[in-house]
Amino acid sequence: xxxxxxxxxxxxxxxxxxxxxxxxxxxxxxxxxxxxxxxxxxxxxxxxxxxxxxxxxxxxxxxxxxxxxxxxxxxxxxxxxxxxxxxxxxxxxxxxxxxxxxxxxxxxxxxxxxxxxxxxxxxxxxxxxxxxxxxxxxxxxxxxxxxxxxxxxxxxxxxxxxxxxxxxxxxxxxxxxxxxxxxxxxxxxxxxxxxxxxxxxxxxxxxxxxxxxxxxx
Amino acid sequence: xxxxxxxxxxxxxxxxxxxxxxxxxxxxxxxxxxxxxxxxxxxxxxxxxxxxxxxxxxxxxxxxxxxxxxxxxxxxxxxxxxxxxxxxxxxxxxxxxxxxxxxxxxxxxxxxxxxxxxxxxxxxxxxxxxxxxxxxxxxxxxxxxxxxxxxxxxxxxxxxxxxxxxxxxxxxxx
Numbered sequence: 001x002x003x004x005x006x007x008x009x010x011x012x013x014x015x016x017x018x019x020x021x022x023x024x025x026x027x028x029x030x031x032x033x034x035x036x037x038x039x040x041x042x043x044x045x046x047x048x049x050x051x052x053x054x055x056x057x058x059x060x061x062x063x064x065x066x067x068x069x070x071x072x073x074x075x076x077x078x079x080x081x082x083x084x085x086x087x088x089x090x091x092x093x094x095x096x097x098x099x100x101x102x103x104x105x106x107x108x109x110x111x112x113x114x115x116x117x118x119x120x121x122x123x124x125x126x127x128x129x130x131x132x133x134x135x136x137x138x139x140x141x142x143x144x145x146x147x148x149x150x151x152x153x154x155x156x157x158x159x160x161x162x163x164x165x166x167x168x169x170x171x172x173x174x175x176x177x178x179x180x181x182x183x184x185x186x187x188x189x190x191x192x193x194x195x196x197x198x199x200x201x202x203x204x205x206x207x208x209x210x211x212x213x214x215x216x217x
Numbered sequence: 218x219x220x221x222x223x224x225x226x227x228x229x230x231x232x233x234x235x236x237x238x239x240x241x242x243x244x245x246x247x248x249x250x251x252x253x254x255x256x257x258x259x260x261x262x263x264x265x266x267x268x269x270x271x272x273x274x275x276x277x278x279x280x281x282x283x284x285x286x287x288x289x290x291x292x293x294x295x296x297x298x299x300x301x302x303x304x305x306x307x308x309x310x311x312x313x314x315x316x317x318x319x320x321x322x323x324x325x326x327x328x329x330x331x332x333x334x335x336x337x338x339x340x341x342x343x344x345x346x347x348x349x350x351x352x353x354x355x356x357x358x359x360x361x362x363x364x365x366x367x368x369x370x371x372x373x374x375x376x377x378x379x380x381x382x383x384x385x386x387x388x389x390x391x
Contacts, residue, residue, distance in 0.1 A: 047311075048310075079245070
């Protein structure tokens with residue numbers, strides 16, 4: 001029998017940010033993944049929102065803290081605080097509006113200016129359900145992703161297509177990076193980690209329940 | 218005795234509204250010159266001196282940089298009030314980002330907290346230059362404040378958040 005664990009217990013807390021032009025569907029991707037909700041009303045995000053959802057990777061509980069902000073410049077503020085501590089990013093464009101794909105390069109630059117070099121980036125082509133309106137060929141985006149060394153998926157927040165897959169893939173890859181780092185440091189206790197260490201939660205992050213021990217069935 | 222800014226020598230420093238636009242260790246876009254990462258900048262001073270300076274009702278100004286120190290001390294006080302009640306770094310970050318969305322008034326405009334401290338801008342261009350500098354320095358201050366107000370594990374540092382209850386120079390914050 002598995003040990004009982006509190007609902008909000010987790011082994012890792014990963015901050016993931018959503019970025020991309022206004023109107024590409026960032027907020028609906030967030031609500032679809034965290035609450036399984038979609039809203040047809042297109043209301044611009046003002047400021048910032050975050051939501052969480054936990055998934056299992058291997059035998060670990062990974063809690064995703066996903067941040068969503070405005071794509072419009074006039075509603076954006078304190079960019080640096082938004083990106084601080086992020087270990088993953090979903091860079092979203094709209095497959096029906098080519099300009100949103102053209103702007104991906106600018107978003108990628110901003111992301112790399114503000115985050116750790118090890119951040120896991122997923123390029124996301126949203127609104128893939130609108131097949132008759134497609135303006136960005138899948139192969140073009142795939143080639144860009146390969147060139148820029150990012151992951152790539154097409155999604156539809158409306159049809160719930162690939163949304164879980166996109167987030168789960170990012171979280172799994174972050175977990176792999178973190179695990180690899182732990183192994184590398186473990187092999188040679190004297191070695192200092194090179195560059196900036198991703199802070200994915202020290203022992204203190206473990207909940208009080210876990211600290212006091214759990215009952216086994 | 219209040220702690221004063223060490224940025225007394227202003228050779229080569231641009232000004233707006235009588236305020237030196239001092240360098241910042243910052244990647245945030247704005248008019249401030251970029252300072253070396255290993256130097257102390259005015260934001261470091263404001264945070265370091267905050268918990269002492271916030272107790273004073275009077276602040277004798279010894280250099281124009283002290284005016285900026287006063288402004289930042291007030292801003293940190295405002296920011297801590299927004300962080301009050303935020304039990305995690307995530308909630309604190311959200312609150313501080315929303316604070317960053319609010320209008321940044323310059324001398325002569327309603328809402329500017331220290332009438333008379335800075336000379337009024339002589340032109341629209343000077344007003345916008347000062348506004349952009351204040352936006353930049355506020356954002357830089359907010360980021361560093363989050364680092365001290367919350368521990369690495371994301372829990373609040375009560376020794377900092379307790380200062381949300383102080384009123385700097387008896388100014389009522391709306």
